[in-house]
Every structure is written in structure tokens, then in C-alpha cells.
Amino acid sequence: MPEHNWSQRLSPSIFTHKTKDQDIERYHLLRRNLVLLMTAVTIIPLTLMALINYHQYQSGLKEEIVSPMQVLASKTKHTFELFLGEKLSNVRFIASAYSIDVLKTRDGLNYIFRALKNEFRGFVDLGLIDCKGIQVNYAGPYDLIKKNYSEQSWYHEVKIRGIYISDVFMGYRKFPHIAIAVHITEGDCDGWVLRATIDTVIFDNLIASMLLDPSSDAFLINDNGELQTNSKFYGEVLSKCPFNPPPGNYGSYVTEEKDPEGLSVISVYTHFDKLRYSLVFINPKSVILKKWFVLKSEMFFVYIFSTLFIIIVIFKSTGILVKKTRESDERREMAYRELEHSQKLSSIGRLAAGVAHEINNPLAIINEKAGLMKDLIERHENFPLNERFIKLTISIQSSVERCKNITQRLLGFARRMEIQFEVLDVNDVLKEVLTFLEKEYIYRNIEVVLQLAEELPKISSDMGQLQQVFLNIISNAIAAIDNNGAISITTWEKDAETIAISIQDNGTGMSEETLKHIFEPFFTTKKGYGTGLGLAITYGIVKKLGGDIKVESKENIGTTFYLYLLKQPKQ
Amino acid sequence: MKNLQVLLVDDEDEFINTLAERMELRGFNVQTAINGEEAMDRLARGLPDIVFLDVMMPGIGGLDILKQIKALYKNLPVILLTGRSSTEDGIKGMRLGALDYLVKPIDIEELIRKIEENVN
Numbered sequence: 291m292p293e294h295n296w297s298q299r300l301s302p303s304i305f306t307h308k309t310k311d312q313d314i315e316r317y318h319l320l321r322r323n324l325v326l327l328m329t330a331v332t333i334i335p336l337t338l339m340a341l342i343n344y345h346q347y348q349s350g351l352k353e354e355i356v357s358p359m360q361v362l363a364s365k366t367k368h369t370f371e372l373f374l375g376e377k378l379s380n381v382r383f384i385a386s387a388y389s390i391d392v393l394k395t396r397d398g399l400n401y402i403f404r405a406l407k408n409e410f411r412g413f414v415d416l417g418l419i420d421c422k423g424i425q426v427n428y429a430g431p432y433d434l435i436k437k438n439y440s441e442q443s444w445y446h447e448v449k450i451r452g453i454y455i456s457d458v459f460m461g462y463r464k465f466p467h468i469a470i471a472v473h474i475t476e477g478d479c480d481g482w483v484l485r486a487t488i489d490t491v492i493f494d495n496l497i498a499s500m501l502l503d504p505s506s507d508a509f510l511i512n513d514n515g516e517l518q519t520n521s522k523f524y525g526e527v528l529s530k531c532p533f534n535p536p537p538g539n540y541g542s543y544v545t546e547e548k549d550p551e552g553l554s555v556i557s558v559y560t561h562f563d564k565l566r567y568s569l570v571f572i573n574p575k576s577v578i579l580k581k582w583f584v585l586k587s588e589m590f591f592v593y594i595f596s597t598l599f600i601i602i603v604i605f606k607s608t609g610i611l612v613k614k615t616r617e618s619d620e621r622r623e624m625a626y627r628e629l630e631h632s633q634k635l636s637s638i639g640r641l642a643a644g645v646a647h648e649i650n651n652p653l654a655i656i657n658e659k660a661g662l663m664k665d666l667i668e669r670h671e672n673f674p675l676n677e678r679f680i681k682l683t684i685s686i687q688s689s690v691e692r693c694k695n696i697t698q699r700l701l702g703f704a705r706r707m708e709i710q711f712e713v714l715d716v717n718d719v720l721k722e723v724l725t726f727l728e729k730e731y732i733y734r735n736i737e738v739v740l741q742l743a744e745e746l747p748k749i750s751s752d753m754g755q756l757q758q759v760f761l762n763i764i765s766n767a768i769a770a771i772d773n774n775g776a777i778s779i780t781t782w783e784k785d786a787e788t789i790a791i792s793i794q795d796n797g798t799g800m801s802e803e804t805l806k807h808i809f810e811p812f813f814t815t816k817k818g819y820g821t822g823l824g825l826a827i828t829y830g831i832v833k834k835l836g837g838d839i840k841v842e843s844k845e846n847i848g849t850t851f852y853l854y855l856l857k858q859p860k861q
Numbered sequence: 862m863k864n865l866q867v868l869l870v871d872d873e874d875e876f877i878n879t880l881a882e883r884m885e886l887r888g889f890n891v892q893t894a895i896n897g898e899e900a901m902d903r904l905a906r907g908l909p910d911i912v913f914l915d916v917m918m919p920g921i922g923g924l925d926i927l928k929q930i931k932a933l934y935k936n937l938p939v940i941l942l943t944g945r946s947s948t949e950d951g952i953k954g955m956r957l958g959a960l961d962y963l964v965k966p967i968d969i970e971e972l973i974r975k976i977e978e979n980v981n
Binding site (some may be wrong): 651691 | 873
């Protein structure tokens with residue numbers, strides 16, 4: 291059939307006969323593929339972006355956090371250098387400004403020391419050492435005159451280099467201080483040394499001025515890794531620094547390491563330019579990178595939230611999409627089937643009309659020939675077997691009459707239905723139809739239960755056609771029921787535009803296979819006496835009236851026909 | 862009622878000849894024609910009391926013949942014979958001036974009744 295080929299080309303997936311399970315699987319597959327595709331195209335770029343951002347933020351933020359540390363350390367180092375430079379200048383000034391003769395006198399040195407102490411911070415004492423290493427004059431709180439420094443290494447160093455700044459030491463005074471010494475080449479002796487000690491409390495003040503976070507620490511160490519100032523967390527002055535300073539004497543160096551308690555820290559080591567000190571600035575990583583951790587967790591949550599949101603949206607939207615596709619496929623399939631069905635009806639109708647018409651002529655001839663035979667026999671009384679022949683001709687004519695009925699029904703099926711609309715009450719039409727069938731269902735003891743909506747709106751439809759429809763369906767119901775069965779007829783208002791009628795029987799019901807074909811012309815289960823046109827005509831009429839007909843059936847349980855009729859026919 | 866002149870027009874000569882014979886047995890004077898031209902010839906030679914005209918005929922269709930008849934012999938009673946139960950042909954024919962229609966295969970008694978009804 292050409293129409294079939296055309297439909298298969300148009301949409302093979304829909305019109306090939308698939309089972310419901312295959313269909314469901316197809317839509318599941320479609321949905322799965324959509325979900326996978328959409329997830330891939332959204333989540334992959336999102337993930338890539340998140341990873342790139344993560345790394346960029348990580349490196350950017352580290353730099354942002356570390357460089358202020360370096361700047362602060364470097365500033366503090368400069369402050370230290372300035373401070374020590376100033377102290378050194380003070381001592382050098384005294385060494386140049388005053389002659390050895392003045393410095394040697396007790397009053398002279400005391401006078402200078404007092405002035406020094408008043409004008410500049412931190413000086414503890416001032417002493418003059420002769421070329422033999424003996425402290426010949428001293429101004430300060432202790433009695434250190436005659437103390438011999440000739441064996442001490444700094445004494446030799448100052449003689450060679452001209453100046454000397456010591457590491458922090460406790461010395462005689464039992465509090466941390468540093469010594470600054472300058473070499474004076476004057477007089478008879480091979481160089482004098484002017485030596486001042488400075489209280490390192492001032493160092494702690496300088497470190498305090500860094501305004502450190504409570505969890506951070508900063509301190510000075512010397513070349514040997516000994517603390518030159520008190521550390522908040524890593525020991526007192528002159529104790530061994532638990533960190534290993536990096537090699538090299540210049541610039542600053544940032545490293546990540548673990549402190550003795552296993553805490554991850556970021557350390558900045560800044561070497562002094564001319565002195566053997568390094569400023570160590572220790573920051574716990576957890577504190578310093580707190581901002582980063584917060585950002586990281588925020589990024590993570592945003593990522594997880596977006597991913598979840600996308601997945602939910604994808605699931606929901608593909609669900610809706612697939613459902614809509616499925617519904618539209620189903621509607622298309624339904625529309626196609628209806629089209630196919632009506633085409634089938636009309637082509638069968640044309641065929642039926644042609645056949646019926648062609649058969650009518652020979653039937654008419656048979657009818658007339660038999661009629662003539664009968665006429666002739668009747669007019670010849672002496673005709674042998676007279677009565678027998680008359681009976682035979684009558685039998686032929688009655689068979690012709692049956693044939694005529696069949697051809698007339700076929701022609702009726704093919705005939706265009708002319709619908710005449712009038713306003714009518716479907717309940718009344720149903721009651722009237724039931725009166726035609728009353729004898730039969732009462733005779734067969736079938737109970738007819740009417741549940742008719744009391745205020746069913748009147749509809750505009752064709753009385754005769756509706757009667758035909760109800761007659762066909764109710765007759766079928768009666769035929770399907772054994773004696774003592776029941777038929778239930780219900781009417782109700784379905785919605786603003788439609789009323790509905792259901793006709794339910796508890797008869798033999800139909801198989802699924804039968805259900806598929808019941809509206810097709812010439813399909814009949816009433817073997818031998820059905821034309822197979824009743825429901826096809828019914829279907830045609832209902833569609834012509836702008837309504838719809840549905841059927842549900844279960845074998846041995848019964849069948850229900852649902853009719854939906856428009857209150858007002860569509861123009 | 863007897864001796865009425867009847868013209869039967871139908872392309873199936875087996876049908877009209879037999880029908881004609883049966884009608885003659887019942888005392889009618891029957892003429893037959895198997896197409897429109899023949900029918901018009903017969904009419905030109907003398908008008909019957911009534912004409913039975915088949916609607917479905919090859920060549921000039923029954924309804925066209927009806928038009929020709931009605932154009933020439935406005936008051937001649939014509940009854941259509943149709944193979945269809947449809948009212949369509951019947952109504953069309955009646956609009957064109959036919960008095961009634963019969964559905965084939967016909968019952969001769971009904972045909973005679975129609976003659977009685979339509980011929981004064």
C-alpha cells in the first residue's frame with residue numbers, strides 16, 4: 291500500500307510497530323544521552339575554569355601574602371641597621387672629637403658618657419682600652435677598670451678592621467647587650483679602643499614596632515643561629531634558634547618549613563648588609579593563608595553548588611523535554627493513525643459502493659427473472675410441480691432481498707453523511723434508544739443501570755446519527771452479555787466544551803488484538819452474521835460530529851465505551 | 862389502470878425485458894429503451910403515461926436524460942430507478958422534476974403502486 295511506504299519513509303521510528311517497552315527504552319535512552327551530553331558540555335568547562343581559577347588564585351594570593359611580609363622584614367632590618375649605624379657613629383664621633391688625653395681622664399669620660407646617655411638611647415657604659423688590651427678608663431655602672439681584653443677575639447678584630455659590633459652577649463652584666471668598639475690611632479700606644487655597650491632592650495622595642503599578629507614571631511639571629519633577641523615562641527635571647535637559616539649573607543629569603551612543634555610556617559630570612567645578623571620573621575601558615583583557605587572553601591562550595599544546580603536543571607529540563615517529545619510523538623502517531631483509519635474507511639467505502647452497485651444490477655436481473663418465473667407458473671395452473679416452483683422462486687426472491695439489504699448497508703456506509711444539527715438532550719436520546727432495545731434486554735433478563743447526570747447540558751448534534759451510534763454500541767453490549775448480565779450507562783459533563791457518555795457491560799470483553807481492530811470496517815467477531823460495519827460506522831459518525839470514542843476492555847470482565855461529544859460543533 | 866403505456870429506460874436489457882414481460886402479464890403496454898437516444902426516439906413517436914428511468918447508465922446519465930425529457934415534456938411523469946439507497950440521487954432527481962424513485966432490485970408490486978399513485 292503506497293500510503294504505508296510513505297509513512298514509513300516519513301518517520302520509520304514511529305510507525306514501525308514497536309512494543310511499549312521498546313518505546314519506553316527509546317525515550318530513556320534519549321534522556322540519558324541528553325543528560326550526559328548536557329552534563330559534559332556544562333560541567334567540563336565549569337571544572338576547567340574552577341581549576342584554572344584555583345591555581346591562579348593560589349599563586350596570586352601567595353604572592354600577595356608573602357610580599358608584605360618581605361617588605362615588613364626589610365623595613366625592620368633597615369631600622370635595626372639605622373639604629374646600629376647611629377650607635378656606631380656616636381662612638382666614632384666621640385673617638386674622633388675627643389683626644390685620648392680627655393678620654394683617659396675619669397672626669398672627661400664620665401662627662402662624655404653622661405652626655406651620650408642623655409642624648410642617645412641605650413648606652414650602658416663607655417670604656418677606653420689601651421694598646422695592651424687593658425681597660426684604662428671606664429664610665430658606667432660597673433667597676434671594670436683594669437679589665438684585660440687582650441685575649442678576646444673582638445679586641446683583635448677591632449684592631450684589624452677599625453670597628454666592631456659584637457653579637458649579643460650577657461657578659462659581666464647578666465643582661466643582653468652588644469658592644470660597639472672603634473679603633474683610635476693616636477698617641478704613643480699602638481692604637482686605643484673606645485668601647486661602648488648598648489642595652490638590647492631597644493631591639494625588642496624595634497621588633498615590637500613591627501606590630502605583629504599574636505601568632506607571628508620575629509627575632510634576630512647571628513651567624514651561628516643564636517637568638518639575639520627574645521623570641522615569642524622559640525626561646526630566649528642567646529638560645530639556639532630552632533630554624534636553620536639559609537646559607538648566604540645577602541638579600542631576603544622566603545621558605546616554608548615546620549617549626550619544632552610541627553606547625554607549618556612561612557619564614558622570611560633577611561640578612562643585614564654589613565652585620566652578621568639576620569632578621570627572622572615567622573608566620574604560621576594556617577593564619578597567613580586563612581584568607582586563602584576561606585576563598586578555597588568558598589570556591590569549592592560555589593563549584594559544588596553550581597554543579598548540583600546544573601545537574602538538577604539538566605535532569606528536570608531533559609525530563610520535561612523528553613516528556614514533551616514523547617507526547618508530541620504520540621499525538622503525531624495518533625493523528626496519523628486516525629488519518630490512516632479515515633483514509634481506509636473512505637477507500638473501503640468507495641470500493642464497497644462500487645461492488646454494491648455492480649452487484650445490484652445482476653441482483654435486479656435475478657429478481658426479475660425469478661419474478662417472471664413465478665408470474666408464469668402462477669398463470670399456468672396445470673404446470674407440473676406448480677407449488678414447488680412457486681416456493682422456489684419466492685425463496686430466490688427472498689435471498690435477493692437479503693443481498694439487497696447487504697448492498698444497501700454497504701452503500702449506506704459509503705454514503706456521505708449529511709449532518710443536521712439540532713439542540714438535543716443526550717439523556718433523552720439514550721432513553722429513546724433504550725426503548726427500541728427494551729424487548730431484547732428484558733427478554734434476556736439484562737439489567738440496565740442508568741446514571742444520567744441530572745443537569746447535563748444540551749448539545750448541538752444530529753439526533754438520527756446519535757441514535758445510530760447509541761444503538762450500535764448498546765446492541766453490541768447486549769450481544770456481548772450472557773443472560774442475566776448488566777449494562778451501565780452513565781452521562782456527565784466532562785469539561786466546559788464536552789459531555790461524556792460511558793456504556794459499560796460485564797460481558798465477554800475483548801482481547802487486545804480485537805481492541806486494535808474494532809473500528810476497522812469488515813472486522814467482526816460475530817462470525818457468519820456480522821457485516822463488521824457497525825462500529826466503523828459508529829466511529830465515522832462520532833468523528834463527523836466532532837466527538838471522540840474510546841474503548842476499554844478486558845476479556846471475561848467486560849467492555850466500556852466512552853463517547854465524548856462537543857456541546858457546540860466546531861465551525 | 863390496465864393498458865397504461867409505460868416506457869422503461871435502463872442499459873441492462875435483460876433487466877428491462879424481463880420487467881417489461883412481467884408488466885405486460887399484468888396488462889401494461891410496455892416499451893423499452895436501453896439508452897437516452899433510444900428513449901428520446903420513443904418519446905418523439907408518442908408519449909407514454911409514465912417513464913421509469915435508471916439513474917446510472919453509461920454514456921448520457923439518467924439525470925441528464927431526465928433533464929432532456931423535462932425540457933420537452935414537462936408534464937410527463939418520470940420515476941427514477943436507482944441502485945443506491947442514498948437520498949442524494951433521489952433528491953437530485955426530484956429537484957429536476959422526477960416524481961419519485963425506486964431502489965433496485967425493485968419489487969414489482971411497489972412499482973405498480975407507484976404507477977397507481979402517480980398516473981391519474
